[in-house]
Amino acid sequence: MKNKRLVKFSFIFLTALLLFNPLGENNSSHAATTDSSIVNMRLMETTDIHVNLVNYNYYQDKPTNEFGLAMTATLIKQARSEAKNHMLFDNGDLIQGNPLGDYVARNGLEEGEVHPVYKAMNLLDYDTANIGNHEFNYGIDYLKESIDDANFPYINANVYYDDGDSDPTNDENFFQPYKIINKQVEDENGNTQTVDVGVIGFVPPQIMQWDSTNLEGKVITKGIYETAQKFIPEMKEQGADIIVAVPHSGLGSVELQKKEENATYNLTEVEGIDAILFGHAHEAFPSESFAGIPGVDLEKGTINGVPSVEAGFWGNHMGFVDLKLEKNGEDWDVIDSSAEVRSIYDEETGEALVEPDQEIIDAVAEEHQATLDYVRSEVGETTAPIHSYFALVKDDPSVQIVSNAQKWYTKNAVEGTEYEGLPVLSAAAPFKAGGRSGSNYYTYIPEGPIAIKNVADLYVYPNTLKVVKLNGKQIRQWLEMSAGQFNQVDPDASEQQSLVDLDFSTYNFDIIDGVTYEVDVTEPSRYNNDGELINPNAQRIVNLQYNGEQVYDGQEFLVATNNYRAGGGGNFPNLDGSQIVLSPQVQNRQAVIQYIQENGTIDPSADGNWSFTPIDGSPKLTFQSSPDAQQFTKPDGNISYSGEGTNGFAKYNIDLSKPVTLSSIQQNVADLKQAGEIDHPLAVQLTNKLKQAEHQLDKDHQKQAIKKAEGFLKHLNNKAMNKFITSDAKEDLNNAADELINNWQ
Secondary structure, three states, X not given: OHHHHHHHHHHXXXXXXXXXXXXXXXXXXXXXXXXXXXXXEEEEEEOOOXXXXXXXXXXXOEEOOOOOHHHHHHHHHHHHHOOOXXXXXXXXXXXXXXXXXXXXXXXXXXXXXXXXXXXXXXXXXXXXXXXOHHHHOOOHHHHXXXXXXXXXXXXXXOEEEOOOOOOHHHOOEOOOOEEEEEEEEEOOOOOEEEEEEEEEEEOOOOHHHHOHHHHOOOEEEOOHHHHHHHHHHHHXXXXXXXXXXXXXXXXXXXXXXXXXXXXXXXXXXXXXOOEEEEOOOOOEEOOHHHOOOOOEEOOXXXXXXXXXXXXXXXXXEEEEEEEEEEEEOOEEEEEEEEEEEEEOEOOOOOOEOOOOOHHHHHHOHHHHHHHHHHHOOEEEEEOOOEEOOOOOOOOOHHHHHHHHHHHXXXXXXXXXXXXXXXXEEEEEOOOOEOHHHOOOOEOEEOOEEEEHHHHHHHOOOOOEEEEEEEEHHHHHHHHHHHHHHEOOOOOOOOOEEEOEOOOOOHHHOOEEEOEEEEEOOOOOOOEOOOOOEOOOOOOOEEEEEEOOEEOOOOOEEEEEEEHHHHOOOOOOOOOOOOOEEEOOOOEXXXXXXXXXXXXXXXXXXXXXXXXXXXXXXXXXXXXXXXXHHHHHOOOOOOEEEEEEOXXXXXEEEEOOEOOOOHHHHHHHHHHXXXXXXXXXXXXXXXXXXHHHHHHHHHOOOHHHHHHHHHHHHHHHOOHHHHHHEOHHHHHHHHHHHHHHHHHHO
């Protein structure tokens, strides 16, 4: 009886089980999930290539191991061989950035003519590409003609047509905002699956400032974070299984900022984004330079849990994100990830880690040779070497030449206009001064012929000349913003202090030529890097003068600069485009070429119009530059070589302490007497010797002045005089007199 009841119960239980689970669907689904619905997907990125297709440095006119898409292509092929499923994306800043890009833009593209960038990239089977900010440098028409021959789609979500109204609800995207790619993949059991990959791109909204001449009245931009919040849900509704964001934007601030230029951190907080391939900042992520940022896991390569990668610049790295996907019904979930960047060369030894891809080199051989012929053509001569090794710490010949050319061109341009007669100043910055671009990123032009490649080395961007009208108060604030290049110095600290703020972009360190001024680095910065007033009472710029007289607030000036700065680039106070009064139709680089051609032979000496305010005390200040800069230090200068630095840089000392002069020692003796540290008998003898030295100097008798100074030391160190002076005062005066005599000698 029990057996019959047991059989009956078993039958009823089995029947109920089948009713709730027909044909064992849950078991089958679970088996599929664990065994056959795992997909490993590799997402690869290049970014900020800047037309560096061949591993060749056009400025130095020699091959290089440090950059070039031809080298990156080898890494791409290696990475593909390691993964069954892979996709490749480019993140913009592609068609501008070196003489090859300028050469192609200068000659223009005929209908149907393929830009060399796409001759190369079409060989690598990119899936999608994003628009970078430098894509707009040559104008929208040129951009359209360039990307027309790409064998892959372009996306961007935050650039819109300017429809002229104030209604944001009817704005139309200028580019396709996103693309959903039906990617055929192979799961871990060898079965074919389909993953719908949504890809969305962004560009810094600041392009409206940086390229206002090319874009105003044609397009508008919106914030990256806000745009992502709009489109990510829409992409999900359109069937995207996973979403890959490709922002041409650096990591940026942890705090959400409106219309943030570098908004990647903010994007990681937008729900629905599964991976981020970012760029723009010319850095490699993950790397130790990002250590300590909240939410960043360098081992996993995640930011707030979102796998992310930034592939350096110029093709020096290839980056990829590996995703492990698990099928969940009709959806795919990311259950694990990792991110990595690979370099094309060993950063310690400089040796190449891969060979260049010959197919890429062959594809652009014609344009490469034409560029070489172009950059090797001569425009003049220089009577001395031109370099930018010390451009961040002293007035510099590489910046001086640009300023001279801009002033020369502007003075000619204002003739016959209402602005003729106004003082003409020039703002220029050291574009190549190391920083994130590495220890080789400096200008060096030897004495002798100057070719176009050298001018391109002096002025690396295709900016156009703009002239703004400002008053003295506005000039001072411009310089205060530029002075953010320096850390605040503690004059009493005994430890070493870094003078230069490495987070400040060197292309924002404007030197304004035509006025003279000092920078007091013991003061805090008045503005932060975003142009926000953070220390209203700070004043780093002192002794601002024009023609030897103090500049007053209402005094009017013309300042020659470039379209980037005049249009608001760099967030400088009082510069938003409305101050532009003249727009000569010439590139800044072309103005430099014409200036050199006009003069034939140029003297590259800097005029020393700016300097640091001497510091009381003897702080130990250091900065980094190229090891090659050692040859330009002088035994009697205030810059000296300190030793090896990091990442290929060398370390240098700079002495900003107040220089010892005869008058400063005289004042010191008087002060010490007043303080009671020197008694009358010795003070009289010391004062007399200093007066005798002064008398000899007035007669230009240098040797006799040195003898009188040595007599000062003799009296100072007479043992019989020890009772008339404190030991500290004696040491101070000995050091000062020794330094003075050494300087005279």
